[in-house]
Amino acid sequence: MRIDIITCLPKLLESPFSHSILQRAQDKGLVEVVVHDLRAWATNKQKQLDDYAYGGGAGMVMMIEPIDLCISELKSQRDYDEVIYMTPDGERLNQGVANQLSLKKNIIILCGHYKGVDERVREAFITREMSIGDYVLSGGELAAAVLSDAIIRLIPGVLSDETSALTDSFQDNLLAPPVYTRPAEYKGMKVPEVLLSGHQQKIEDWRTQQSIERTRQRRPDLLDE
Numbered sequence: 001m002r003i004d005i006i007t008c009l010p011k012l013l014e015s016p017f018s019h020s021i022l023q024r025a026q027d028k029g030l031v032e033v034v035v036h037d038l039r040a041w042a043t044n045k046q047k048q049l050d051d052y053a054y055g056g057g058a059g060m061v062m063m064i065e066p067i068d069l070c071i072s073e074l075k076s077q078r079d080y081d082e083v084i085y086m087t088p089d090g091e092r093l094n095q096g097v098a099n100q101l102s103l104k105k106n107i108i109i110l111c112g113h114y115k116g117v118d119e120r121v122r123e124a125f126i127t128r129e130m131s132i133g134d135y136v137l138s139g140g141e142l143a144a145a146v147l148s149d150a151i152i153r154l155i156p157g158v159l160s161d162e163t164s165a166l167t168d169s170f171q172d173n174l175l176a177p178p179v180y181t182r183p184a185e186y187k188g189m190k191v192p193e194v195l196l197s198g199h200q201q202k203i204e205d206w207r208t209q210q211s212i213e214r215t216r217q218r219r220p221d222l223l224d225e
Helices: 020-027 062-076 095-101 118-126 141-153 200-218 221-223
Strands: 003-006 032-037 050-052 060-062 082-091 106-111 128-131
Touching: 003 062, 003 141, 020 032, 020 141, 060 062, 062 118, 082 141, 095 141, 106 141, 118 221, 128 141, 200 221
Parallel strands: 003 032, 003 106, 082 106, 082 128
Antiparallel strands: 050 060
């Protein structure tokens, strides 16, 4: 998989992709993440990317021409399955969406900034608009990193345990059950006996019941779905 991220603040994305699972996935050659500084496609000496909104109002708007030039150049080099725009009013990211996108081959992610992008960008180039929640960030960079992380960890070979992602919260519209590790007792707090029993079917039944109960308590809306 290749993920091309378009941003006017590329340094914001240096750290998320330089550590832990995302770094290892790139080192293994399982994913290629390329961050593009949109200013490289600016059309004046000032490297301007934004301008005042027609009709007035507070805030600046990202101009269409640099974005068009950037996306067009990328598309001339390879085919893309999705061109995603990170925006608070987009489709809400969930585990099902992450599962879908992890099967794609090439993705472009456009990071918004200021008051957003010229609406013609969304009409002409964007195939999918994504949000990570009902709140507003200073820009789309952190949201793009969250989306990328959610996708990349699902690619076969990225996680050392191939089954780990399959037992994450939300995979079956259930929250993950409680987990424990050594010591078996700490300051009077004990690990449930069933987890120490060695009886795998009883353990799986316990985990399933715990998942259902935790979901009922914390996210009953998931059970309705």
